[in-house]
Amino acid sequence: MGAHVVRALGDSGIGGVVVLDDLSGGFRSNLPDDVTFVEGSVCDHVLLSRVFERHRPRFVYHLAAYAAEGLSHFIRRFNYTNNVVGSVNVINECVTHDVECLVFTSSIAVYGAASPPMHEDMPPRPEDPYGVAKFAVELDLAAARRLFGLRTVVFRPHNVYGEYQNLGDPYRNVVGIFMNQIMSGRPMSVFGDGRQKRAFSYIGDIAPAVVRSAWTPDAHGRIFNIGADREYAVAALAEAVAEAMRVPGQDGGLGPRGRTESRHHLRRD
Numbered sequence: 001m002g003a004h005v006v007r008a009l010g011d012s013g014i015g016g017v018v019v020l021d022d023l024s025g026g027f028r029s030n031l032p033d034d035v036t037f038v039e040g041s042v043c044d045h046v047l048l049s050r051v052f053e054r055h056r057p058r059f060v061y062h063l064a065a066y067a068a069e070g071l072s073h074f075i076r077r078f079n080y081t082n083n084v085v086g087s088v089n090v091i092n093e094c095v096t097h098d099v100e101c102l103v104f105t106s107s108i109a110v111y112g113a114a115s116p117p118m119h120e121d122m123p124p125r126p127e128d129p130y131g132v133a134k135f136a137v138e139l140d141l142a143a144a145r146r147l148f149g150l151r152t153v154v155f156r157p158h159n160v161y162g163e164y165q166n167l168g169d170p171y172r173n174v175v176g177i178f179m180n181q182i183m184s185g186r187p188m189s190v191f192g193d194g195r196q197k198r199a200f201s202y203i204g205d206i207a208p209a210v211v212r213s214a215w216t217p218d219a220h221g222r223i224f225n226i227g228a229d230r231e232y233a234v235a236a237l238a239e240a241v242a243e244a245m246r247v248p249g250q251d252g253g254l255g256p257r258g259r260t261e262s263r264h265h266l267r268r269d
């Protein structure tokens with residue numbers, strides 16, 4: 001998503017973009033050449049202070065996270081360190097350096113097991129460490145807003161896909177997982193009969209709104225669910241990915257449906 005946010009900033013005429021990323025899940029080659037790139041982690045608060053001190057950003061978009069929701073139960077310490085402590089470091093620097101607005105990508109995971117459609121006024125009840133971490137950061141942002149007047153915008157996306165997505169992580173991003181399986185000649189792992197439905201959000205529809213929110217006063221202090229609301233069966237998604245990659249679908253010989261399926265295909269992130 002960050003690679004698209006950077007481009008949407010360019011489209012809005014915003015220059016001087018500085019990107020900090022530890023490259024744990026992203027790639028430098030996904031970014032345009034004209035950004036200033038700093039390789040490092042938001043968990044490194046000394047580095048973060050130096051970057052803020054040096055570049056004095058007006059707007060900050062905090063998208064760094066490890067977003068493997070299903071896996072988060074098994075990487076609890078890493079999940080909270082990376083996704084909460086790292087975020088708190090960003091919030092601290094935004095307060096200290098009088099950033100005009102901090103935009104944070106939370107997740108629909110804050111709603112836990114609630115049934116769609118989700119509305120922003122539904123009480124968050126996250127059910128896994130990833131969702132708990134996102135909600136914790138939302139609460140900390142609210143505290144920073146109340147006490148220090150930090151302007152914030154929170155987005156809760158779901159199932160985002162698009163160019164530059166990491167195809168190599170088996171724990172997240174079902175479109176990327178299907179593409180990877182096709183490219184390595186394996187069957188797409190569709191759970192059961194694949195009739196379970198999910199809405200999938202194209203990043204190109206999301207990034208411009210995320211970017212503009214920073215200088216849109218009506219958005220400040222607010223939380224937005226963002227993404228598609230039209231649902232598709234996971235089996236239909238598998239067929240669409242196969243068609244786009246010009247290979248036969250599951251029924252055309254790639255492998256049987258109903259194989260053992262990992263939980264990540266069913267989770268919402």
Ligand SMILES: NC(=O)c1ccc[n+]([C@@H]2O[C@H](COP(=O)([O-])OP(=O)(O)OC[C@H]3O[C@@H](n4cnc5c(N)ncnc54)[C@H](O)[C@@H]3O)[C@@H](O)[C@H]2O)c1
Nearest residue numbers: 001021022024025026041042063064065067105159160269
């Ligand atoms: N893609 C989705 O469906 C989705 C849905 C809801 C929320 N989100 C949230 O949106 C944000 C972006 O998601 P994405 O899909 O682009 O994920 P992604 O994994 O493609 O991008 C996350 C980026 O953060 C970087 N990163 C991770 N930990 C870091 C750290 N400690 N310091 C610096 N950089 C770090 C990674 O290297 C990667 O480039 C995340 O916060 C994610 O939780 C994504």
